[in-house]
Amino acid sequence: MPSHPDSNLHSNATGLAAKTVEAHSSEQPLKLYSGWFCPFVQRVWLILEEKKIPYQYIEVNPYNKPESLLKLNPRGLVPTLQYDKKPLYESNVICEFLEDAYPDHRTKLLPSDPYEKARCRIWCDFCTSRIIPAFHRFLQCQERGEGLDEKRREFLETLKEFAKEMDGEGPYFLGRESCLVDFVVGPWAVRLWAFDHFKEGGLGIPEEGKGGEDEMVWARWNKWATAMGDRKSVQETTSDREHYLPIYQRYANDTAQSELAKATRSGRGVP
Ligand SMILES: N[C@@H](CCC(=O)N[C@@H](CS)C(=O)NCC(=O)O)C(=O)O
Incomplete structure (x- = not known):
């Protein structure tokens, strides 16, 4: 084989x-x-x-x-x-x-209020079932122009939907303290540079002041993404970008299309 x-x-x-x-x-x-x-x-x-x-x-x-x-x-x-x-x-x-x-080991990841705990699980699931698949459809899109724009729009919609659920003040999903949702979504947030690197038109989150009716949503997303990127644990589990590049390069061109399809069908992920 x-x-x-x-x-x-x-x-x-x-x-x-x-x-x-x-x-x-x-x-x-x-x-x-x-x-x-x-x-x-x-x-x-x-x-x-x-x-x-x-x-x-x-x-x-x-x-x-x-x-x-x-x-x-x-x-x-x-x-x-x-x-x-x-x-x-x-x-x-x-x-x-x-x-x-490990109940004595803080940070506590889930709220004790049953409703809030369940809500956190919904947004963890949203990451796995909606954000990650849209991330890969965008990264692997081989079309240009309208085809690529559609995949970009679809991906950004998932990020906006997620950002709208965040505590208004932040910076984390639930407010001042980080929680499970932040750590479940964070690893993909710190890989978003791959779109600017490999995709024509880049990631496409509007610059400050250019978000139109979504200005506040993108401001909230950016506050969260910056807090995650700055977090010690995130930095200390991230390797040098140059070594991720060949992996994403492969997934961003057509050589990995069939692998992704196979992996998705069998519940596996790809980097
Ligand atoms: N659903 C799994 C996905 C884990 C996964 O797919 N990991 C990849 C690496 S990023 C892997 O081990 N791939 C090996 C393979 O596909 O055989 C989880 O959440 O832990």
Whole structure:
């Protein structure tokens, strides 16, 4: 079988993320099987860092799956967690698990009010079921002009819908304190540079003062995105941009179309 094109991607985290990896290289009962480049991993990684939970970081390439990963997760996806010698996977599930399993570790991720908690889960789901698919349809669009504009519009609509749900003041989704929703959506927000880099016309969020009737919504989005980009945990789990470039380059041209379709059908993500 031909090897997956991402099987030879850069082998390890770089920049500030490399320092975080280094700080978590010693043996711990809680193990994170990770790919440095993966936004689903970053969700979990952010929460481990935010909550200061002791963990061991183990870098694997999920496109060249080692036996150690397959033993824990037969689908061989990252993130995979080993907890008390037992496996756990699916980033959203792991994030909530960490909240439940380490109750004394603050930051608290979900409000105790049942309605607010459920509302947070709706917006976590919105990220997975609406924002991420629209992100990929836009990144992979091979058309130019109207075809590309339509995918851009569709993606920006999901961001606006999300921004309208945020607390008015912010900067985070629920207000002054960050919550699960911020960490579930954040990894894609800090990858938006890929559109300016690879797509004609760029990401297309209007500049300040040029948002027309959406001016306030974009101002709120920008406040949130800036707060996320500035957050220590986000910076310390992000590698140097030059190593993400070849991955997104591949997804932004047509060579990865069929992989994305296959991955989406089987519930897998792509970087
Ligand atoms: N639904 C999974 C998606 C995880 C995922 O797709 N990770 C990618 C890397 S970004 C992966 O492991 N891909 C390997 C493969 O597709 O075989 C989650 O939320 O954890």
